[in-house]
Structures are given as C-alpha cells and as structure tokens.
Amino acid sequence: MAERVLMKGNEAIAEAAIRAGCKHYFGYPITPQTEIAAYMAKKMPKIGGVFLQAESEIASINMVYGAAAAGVRVMTSSSSPGISLKAEGLSYIAGSDIPALVVNVQRGGPGLGGIQPSQSDYFQATKGGGHGDYRMIVLAPASVQEMASLTIKGFNLADKYQMTSMILADGTIGQMMEPITFEDAEIENYEKPWALTGTNCERKHNIVNSLYLKPEELEVKNFERYEKYKAIEENEAMWEEYMMEDAKYCVVAFGIAARVAKNAVVAARNEGIKVGLIRPITLWPFPQKAIKEAADKVNGFISVELSMGQMIEDIRLYTESKKPVALCNRCGGMIVSPDEVLQSIKNAEKGVF
Amino acid sequence: MAVVFKKPDSLADIPFHYCPGCPHGIIHRLVAEVMDELQIEGKTIGVAPVGCAVMAYDYFTCDMIEAAHGRAPAVATGIKRSRPENIVFTYQGDGDLASIGMAETVHSAARNENITVIFVNNAIYGMTGGQMAPTSLPGQVTQTSPYGRDVDHCGWPIRVSEMLATLEGPEYITRVAVNNVKNVMQAKKAIKKAFQNQIDGKGFSLVEVVSACPTNWGMTPQKALEWVESDMLPFYPIGVYKDRSAEKEESK
Structure with missing residues (x-):
C-alpha cells in the first residue's frame, strides 16, 4: 500500500x-x-x-x-x-x-x-x-x-x-x-x-x-x-459534482471555499433543501458543460468565493443568464463560514438572490 | 585556389538588418569567429536581447532564444543550470543590460554564473529611435535629452565594467572597442577569453564592447568612430577590470 x-x-x-x-x-x-x-x-x-x-x-x-x-x-x-x-x-x-x-x-x-x-x-x-x-x-x-x-x-x-x-x-x-x-x-x-x-x-x-x-x-x-x-x-475540463442529481439550487465553489460550501450543502440537505455543489477543479478550462447542464434544471446558483465575485462572471456566462446567480463571499483574507453559505442557500430558496 | 577569407560557419548566410556603418556586424562576426575557433557552435545556446540585436537569433547558427528586455542573464542562468555541459552566452545592449536588466546583470555576476555576456555599449537606445541610455554621456543630445544629458536632472551615466569589478563574484570583466583595427583585434581576444573561461568552468565573464550608433548619433560612420575615440573612450576607458585567474597567478 x-x-x-x-x-x-x-x-x-x-x-x-x-x-x-x-x-x-x-x-x-x-x-x-x-x-x-x-x-x-x-x-x-x-x-x-x-x-x-x-x-x-x-x-x-x-x-x-x-x-x-x-x-x-x-x-x-x-x-x-x-x-x-x-x-x-x-x-x-x-x-x-x-x-x-x-x-x-x-x-x-x-x-x-x-x-x-x-x-x-x-x-x-x-x-x-x-x-x-x-x-x-x-x-x-x-x-x-x-x-x-x-x-x-x-x-x-x-x-x-x-x-x-x-x-x-x-x-x-x-x-x-x-x-x-x-x-x-x-x-x-x-x-x-x-x-x-x-x-x-x-x-x-x-x-x-x-x-x-x-x-x-x-x-x-x-x-x-x-x-x-x-x-x-x-x-481537459475537470470538476466534482456533489448531490446534484435532484438539486434545485447549485452552489459553485472551488478550493477552500468549496470545502466550506460542502458543509453548508450538507446542513441545508438536513433541513430538507435540495441543493448540490459543483466544484470546478480546472478554472481554465472552466467546466462550462456542467454549468450549462445545471442551468437547465436548477432554479438558481450561488457562487461562493473569497473575492468580490470573479468566478461569478463565468457562471453567468455559461448559464447564459438563464438563472439567477447569487454571490456569497468574503475577501481581504477573511473566510466565508458554513453558516453564511447556508444563509445564502436559504435566501435562494426564498427567491432572494 | 586558396581561401583567404570567408564567413564564419557560426554566422548564418543572411544579410544583417543593421544600419550602414553599425558595428553590430563586426561584433557578431567576432563572436562567430570565436565559436568557430573554439569549435563550440554545436553546443552553444545564445540568448538574444531586446533592442537592435533582437534578431540575433537569426544570425547565429547555434541554438538561440529571445529574452524579454533585460532578462537575458536570468534566461541564460535557467539554461546553464539545466544544461551545464552547453556553452551559454548573452548578447545585450546598454538599455537592456544596464537599465531595465541591471538587477539580472549584477546578480548573475555576483553568483558567478558560468556564462559569457557580450555587452554592446553605444550610449543610446537604437531600436526605439535614439533615446537617452544609462550610458549616454553628460551633455549628449538624444531624443529624450534634446538639450543634452543634464546630470543634475537625470543622473550620471553608469560605468558597468568598473561597477561589476567591485563584486567578489565575477571571473572576468573587460572593456574593449571596435573603432579601429587594433581595437577589433583586442576585442576578439577578449571575447575568446570570455568563452574559454566558460569552457574551463571559471564563471561569469563580461566583455563590454564600446560601439557606435551613426544613425541615432546623427553622424557619418567615419565621424561616429572618431567620436568613440574623442568622447566615449575617455569616459569608458579600455582595459581589464577584473581577471580573477590572472590575479591569483600574480599573487603566487
């Protein structure tokens, strides 16, 4: 081994x-x-x-x-x-x-x-x-x-x-x-x-x-x-999908933000919210296929980022703005918490993006 | 019929793009003759600069790479550290080596990188159309010093060889010129030594070649060579500024 x-x-x-x-x-x-x-x-x-x-x-x-x-x-x-x-x-x-x-x-x-x-x-x-x-x-x-x-x-x-x-x-x-x-x-x-x-x-x-x-x-x-x-x-695009099969909402996050977001997805599922995660592993090439397909079945996206919202532009690009995309972010060295992501998911469920 | 003069094998059979009267052609030829004589063409990798000699990669028949402005010694370091068995040289002008690339120059000398640097000093930026260089003389009129270089305003020219010679690191630092036959012969000897040092594993060798730029100096080629003698060489004297092996020999 x-x-x-x-x-x-x-x-x-x-x-x-x-x-x-x-x-x-x-x-x-x-x-x-x-x-x-x-x-x-x-x-x-x-x-x-x-x-x-x-x-x-x-x-x-x-x-x-x-x-x-x-x-x-x-x-x-x-x-x-x-x-x-x-x-x-x-x-x-x-x-x-x-x-x-x-x-x-x-x-x-x-x-x-x-x-x-x-x-x-x-x-x-x-x-x-x-x-x-x-x-x-x-x-x-x-x-x-x-x-x-x-x-x-x-x-x-x-x-x-x-x-x-x-x-x-x-x-x-x-x-x-x-x-x-x-x-x-x-x-x-x-x-x-x-x-x-x-x-x-x-x-x-x-x-x-x-x-x-x-x-x-x-x-x-x-x-x-x-x-x-x-x-x-x-x-060469690579990504991970988590609980996306029946998802009505899609969290997109990479790197450390995806680790935090995954916890929030589990917490939301425990509360009965059908949410999944797409984690881009390659940022270029961006996993456009995964995002395009998700755009046809979910009600909205939440981009979780440790920035003022940069990847969110690519999500909007590849969803062709068909579905709303919310931003859940911290920046300047601050890290987003699972509770903050969970709140964004709950807001999305209420139609607040 | 006996051949008495021919193009060095290390020089490609294509016309130079240099202006009439530009000494780059002479300096290229000296480097190529030295490669031929040392039989190193097949294992040499040359690094071209940004500036007038930017297309040197077309003229030398050895493997070549084009570096960003001033970065040639860093690029040469990367090559030499990857292929120590190859011979690596850079060919750079004064704006490239002494202004934007001064850090790369000083530190590759300090590390005694086992490379050869051919530094062509003609006291002006040629390719961009004649701006003030780090080696432009006090009072020298250029496109960006139209009233003459005012040292109170923009500082003094840098004597690269003298400065580098203060470092412990480098093996061989010398200044030559190509304004007359005698100086051309001396320049070739210095270039050959700078390559031989690398073959012998002695380390960083830099040959500063005081050159001319008739076009941007606004002079005839003949007048430009006279100006090298009358104005350039008094400020940039020919000589060996550091030769560690010779110093060691003397102290024995």
Whole structure:
C-alpha cells in the first residue's frame, strides 16, 4: 500500500513536483508559499537537482523560461503580488509555446494586500495577467491531497500542450496539514524536438521566440494557439459534482471555499433543501458543460468565493443568464463560514438572490 | 585556389538588418569567429536581447532564444543550470543590460554564473529611435535629452565594467572597442577569453564592447568612430577590470 504521510499543502506541492520529475526550481521568497522554496532548497541538492533563489520574481520566471526552453521540467512558486511580477515571463512563455508549472498560493489584494488566504487572483489566472492573447491551464486544489495530484497533472498537461499550468491554491490549503498518499506519479513523457540542446552541428538551429514582426505571421501563430486552446476546452475540463442529481439550487465553489460550501450543502440537505455543489477543479478550462447542464434544471446558483465575485462572471456566462446567480463571499483574507453559505442557500430558496 | 577569407560557419548566410556603418556586424562576426575557433557552435545556446540585436537569433547558427528586455542573464542562468555541459552566452545592449536588466546583470555576476555576456555599449537606445541610455554621456543630445544629458536632472551615466569589478563574484570583466583595427583585434581576444573561461568552468565573464550608433548619433560612420575615440573612450576607458585567474597567478 502507498505510504500515508501528514504534510502541509505547500510541502505536498514540492514533494509531488520532485516525484513528477521536476529537478529545477527557481523562486523568490513571499508569504504564504515559502515552504515550497524551503522544501526544494533542502531536497534538490540531495537528488542532483537545482534550487536557486533568484534576485526577483521577474528573474525567477525568466530562469524558468530558460530552463523550460532547454527542455527540462521546471517550476516556480509565488503568491499574488509575486505573480503580478511574473506576468511578463508568463506572457513570453505562452508566446514561445514552452511548458512550465507555476504555483500561486493566493493572498488578499490588491496591492500588497495582506498575507491571509484569498481567491481574488481568479481573473488574473483565467483571463490573462500578462499581455497578449493567451491562456494558462489553471488547476484549483481543494485539499492537500489535490495539491500533490494536481501538481503532477499540471506538469503532464504543460508538456502535452506546451504551455503553462498554474496551480491556483490559497493560503489556507498551502498552510494546513492533512494526511495524504503519494501514489506512484504517472509521468507522461513528451518529445521536445524544439528544445535548446545545442545543434551538435547536425540539425538547423532551434529558436525559442515570441517575436513575429510580420503581422500576418503573428496572427497565424495566435490562430494556431487558439486551436490548441479549443481542444483543451473540449477535453481537459475537470470538476466534482456533489448531490446534484435532484438539486434545485447549485452552489459553485472551488478550493477552500468549496470545502466550506460542502458543509453548508450538507446542513441545508438536513433541513430538507435540495441543493448540490459543483466544484470546478480546472478554472481554465472552466467546466462550462456542467454549468450549462445545471442551468437547465436548477432554479438558481450561488457562487461562493473569497473575492468580490470573479468566478461569478463565468457562471453567468455559461448559464447564459438563464438563472439567477447569487454571490456569497468574503475577501481581504477573511473566510466565508458554513453558516453564511447556508444563509445564502436559504435566501435562494426564498427567491432572494 | 586558396581561401583567404570567408564567413564564419557560426554566422548564418543572411544579410544583417543593421544600419550602414553599425558595428553590430563586426561584433557578431567576432563572436562567430570565436565559436568557430573554439569549435563550440554545436553546443552553444545564445540568448538574444531586446533592442537592435533582437534578431540575433537569426544570425547565429547555434541554438538561440529571445529574452524579454533585460532578462537575458536570468534566461541564460535557467539554461546553464539545466544544461551545464552547453556553452551559454548573452548578447545585450546598454538599455537592456544596464537599465531595465541591471538587477539580472549584477546578480548573475555576483553568483558567478558560468556564462559569457557580450555587452554592446553605444550610449543610446537604437531600436526605439535614439533615446537617452544609462550610458549616454553628460551633455549628449538624444531624443529624450534634446538639450543634452543634464546630470543634475537625470543622473550620471553608469560605468558597468568598473561597477561589476567591485563584486567578489565575477571571473572576468573587460572593456574593449571596435573603432579601429587594433581595437577589433583586442576585442576578439577578449571575447575568446570570455568563452574559454566558460569552457574551463571559471564563471561569469563580461566583455563590454564600446560601439557606435551613426544613425541615432546623427553622424557619418567615419565621424561616429572618431567620436568613440574623442568622447566615449575617455569616459569608458579600455582595459581589464577584473581577471580573477590572472590575479591569483600574480599573487603566487
């Protein structure tokens, strides 16, 4: 049987990354994700890997860009203000079509904000953050176990589609401890004929680049990239449904908010209210199919978020505003309580959205 | 018939986009000749900057990557730490290396990253049309210092080689020029040493090449080379600013 260990969420990410074959980590200290760097600093030298503390978030993402271009599995991790600084590199990585894993253990914002948990980087992660037309695969773990499994999944998807996978976690899951098992990491191997390895004077030189001065070429590049994104939207969306079979109301929540919301769904069911939960595991691609189908059978939605309401826009988009969507939220590092969610469910039942 | 002069193998057979009289062509050629002579073309990975040399990735026949403005040393660090057996160099201008990328420059030098940096200093932003650079001389007229660089208003130019030489980290810091044949020959020697240092695992080597920009200086190519001699080199003197291995040798 696989060994069961008690771990912090942040450490689970680091250990899973190593098991996924990541031997290169570049980062910069920021709360509340520092355990990832600390874990890597301890482990990497012992397994012949590289841990390097960069001079800035900008340098660290550009080291990731270089290492990814050289064809190795590579990652960085940060928290909200640090991810803003990495936006430049994220855009270049997207424009060069190379794979990387980036972790955002979110804290409250905007600005320096706070160091308590938040989900207010949903827009930044799913709608861009950096400049230009591009997407990242965004994975939202709701447990320490998922911090590990989605990290492995994230590396595989990044290699498969030659793009960035982002783990969009939050300070709570990053800091909390839970028992987890490490199943044997399923490492998918993809050829990297584009990688910078040196030509050995045997092939034409590889160029990793995002510059296209001819607009017709740049347009074609973007068209091609969006074909890839379309395939991802069709094939890679992941979500969990809970008590949705006969649900008249649908709570939508991800990450730590989904853990809280699940308790509220159980409490509401105990009071006879037919409510269920859809928990997006991929935020991009968004589980549009699940939301569309739910929109045809429930009376309304409740989006539970640790932000001023960001995912709610996607729920409205994919329900085509057919059904009302309420927002149950806290922000700035405050966490929504099961009672607050329960109250929102009760309000929905009364038709108050 | 004996071949007495040919294009280096490490340079692609396509025309440069550089302006007439621009020394980038000479500097590219020196780097390519050194790659040929050290027989490292097949294992070299070059990092192109943002600026006039942005399309250097088309000109060198080794594997190439294009970095964001100023980030070339960080990108080179990521490559070198992933593939220590490869030879990694960056090719950067003064705006790229000494302004927006100064942090990456200083810290890669401090870490003694085993990479080679070719730093082309022509005291102006060329690609964007001639703005004031971190290395523009006091009084120098540019598009964004139309009345001449006023050091009371926008500060003094930075002598990158002298500054980096104060660090414990780097192996080799030198300044050369390409305004006459003698200097070109010296520049090539320095570039070769900077690559040889990397092959020998000695660490961070930076060659600052004092260059010219006839177009944005508003001078003929000939006049621009004279201005290098009369104005640039007195402020940016040619010389070896740090050579750790040589210092060790001397102290024996």
